Each structure stands twice: as C-alpha cells, then as structure tokens.
Amino acid sequence: MRKRRLRRLAAAGVGAAAAAVATGLVVERRTVRARKAGAAGADRLGGLRSEEIRVKVGDEVTLHAEVDEVAPYDTGASSARGPVTPTKHRPGEATLVFVHGYALNLDCWHFQREHFRGRRRIVLYDQRSHGRSDRSPREEATIDQLGRDLKVVLDELVPSGPVVLVGHSMGGMTIMALAEQHPELFGDRVIGVALLSTTAGRLRPHRIISAHIPDLIGGSIGNRLIAGLARAPQLVDSARRRGSNIGFLVTDKLAFGDDVPSSYVEFVDEMLAGTPFEVLAEFFPNFESHDRFAVLAAFEKVPTTIMCGTKDLLTGIGQSRKMAERIPGARLVEATGAGHMMIMERAGKVNETLMGLVADAERRATASRAS
Known part of the structure; x- marks a missing residue:
C-alpha cells in the first residue's frame, strides 16, 4: 500500500x-x-572590470578573480569617473570579498561594485564552473569544495588585514562552509559577514x-x-x-x-x-543536503547582517528569519516585495545596509585591538 x-x-x-x-x-x-x-541599459550592467587574476584552487581548476583597489586618499575618485588608481587602503579598513550564487558570476554584484569602488578594496571572483573560471571535476562540485576555494582566495588575494565577507545565495552557503572548516578565522581575519538571500539548510x-x-x-x-x-x-x-x-x-x-x-x-x-x-x-543535489545551522555559532563572534526579500521564491524570507534567531546579535533586514535578486532589485537598500555593516565591523575591530 x-x-x-x-x-x-x-x-x-x-x-x-x-x-x-x-x-x-x-x-x-x-x-x-x-x-x-524597454531593455535599454543592459550593456552597462556587468561593464565594470579590473585586470584578471587567476587563482589556482586545485590541480585542475583556476578561478577568475578581479580586485578593485581603493582610490588615492586626496582625489575622491569614484567608479563614475572611470578606472581608479591603485593604492594601499588605510590601516584598519576591511577588504570586501563578494561571493556570488548558483548559476551566476561576479557580474551579479554590479551595483555593489559600483557603489564601493574607490571606497573600499574589493575582491570578486567567479566560483568554480561559473563565469570565466575553469570547470570543476564532477566530484568536486560541492559546497564543501567552494568553502575550500574561498579560503584559497583569501590566502592569495587578502593575505593580511581585516575582511568582510558578503555572500549571495550559494555564496552565503560557501561562507558557511568556510566557517565550518575554519571557525578560527571569524573574529580574527574575518571581522564581518553579510548573508544575502541564502539559507543554512532544510531547503x-x-x-x-x-x-x-x-x-x-x-x-x-x-x-x-x-x-x-x-x-x-x-x-x-x-x-x-x-x-x-x-x-x-x-x-x-x-x-x-x-x-x-x-x-x-x-x-x-x-x-x-x-x-x-x-x-x-x-x-543541484547540494541544496537538499546543505545543513549548516550548527555552523552559525561561528558568526556570533562578528557583526553579522542577514538580508532577504519578502518575495524570494528560492531561499524564502523564512530561511533568513531562522538564521537570525540562531545568531545572537545578528541584524535581520527584510526587503519588502523584493525577490531572490534583491542585490539588483533593492540595490540602494543593500548598499546602505552593507555600508552600515562595514562601519560597525571596522569600529568593533579597532576597539578590540585597542583593549
């Protein structure tokens, strides 16, 4: 029966x-x-570029990455004025590392890149098998492996200084995998985390x-x-x-x-x-097996912002609410009416929220060093 x-x-x-x-x-x-x-303007999206950097993350895979250095202190240059001149960022300022989601590439961060370009050092990369990165062996197409890849990206492109990690969808899961593998990084190298339109499991x-x-x-x-x-x-x-x-x-x-x-x-x-x-x-099979609610404890050590659209059909707002309940001190921001691509649909709100997170993370890190 x-x-x-x-x-x-x-x-x-x-x-x-x-x-x-x-x-x-x-x-x-x-x-x-x-x-x-009315599709005018599509050519502008994804048009921001920096010199390609290849990051080797395995015997068969190298990742495409780009780094936007901050502008000189005295010019106030911004992305609207074209390419910025590379320079070292101020001591204590965090490098922002953006980790994209399933079936996307680093260009999905267009509006965040446009906003932070010239203000903070930015690292973006294409996850394995996505965008301009190499195809992954089938057996390495896992969230665990993406976490290991992120660790290599940090080691290679942000070898020193504080980091704020920003992950969207599968990118948020990647950050959780890193936290599972290297919890010691959080509160030390990683001083802030943003989990956007993502889930800790039970999807x-x-x-x-x-x-x-x-x-x-x-x-x-x-x-x-x-x-x-x-x-x-x-x-x-x-x-x-x-x-x-x-x-x-x-x-x-x-x-x-x-x-x-x-x-x-x-x-x-x-x-x-x-x-x-x-x-x-x-x-695809990763999303059903992904369960990292136990890992969320690592984010208690750093300012953590969780943000999701109330009309997200893929990683619904309920997922974000569950994560916020399990991370003491986490800030939950709900984007009313927005869907899964909230990073575009509510770019202004996302950028403002990230600016607040970065300022809070840097302030706390400075106070911690001083004490």
Missing part, C-alpha cells in the same frame, strides 16, 4: 512538473516582446521545479528530473539559450519580486543561460 501511494505521489509530482513547463511554453510571445521593448529545492510536488518525494523527483535532463545537456541548453522567451519569463518570475527594468531580467537571464546545464545539474 505504501509503495503504491508513493508511486501515485511520484506520478502526481512529475505531472505537476510537466504542467508547470507546459504552462510556460504556451505564454504568448507578445508578452515577452512588450517587456523586452526544498524541488519547489523550484514546481510548488505542487509533495515534499515527501520532492527530493527524489527533483534530483531524478535534473539528472535525466543532464543526459541531454545540449538540448536543454538550446532551450535555455540567451534571449529565449521561456528563459526571460522564468528569470523574471523566479529572480524578482516586483516589476523591474527589463534590462535587469535580460542581464540575469544572460548569466543563467551562460552557465551550462551540466554545471547546474552537478551542483
């Missing part, structure tokens, strides 16, 4: 997933054309495929469906090609909560479509 019931539930789950896909396929093209008509990733798949079988259905599609990645990537109507609509629905400029949707859709489906399939 139990097996028959599970089979019926599985069939219902698959049917729900298929129905969700079919619903997307029948959306009229004119809806997409109307949204794309139900099958809900990304369809909200109607029962949780009892969701993990099995989700993983099997993704694994099955990964057997024909070229076909899937063809359907996900840049500029496709379905890609645009799915990105708009899953990434944003409110109406945003269509250039934002195009920009995120391009990053998603540029990530091979094989990479998505390799990392």
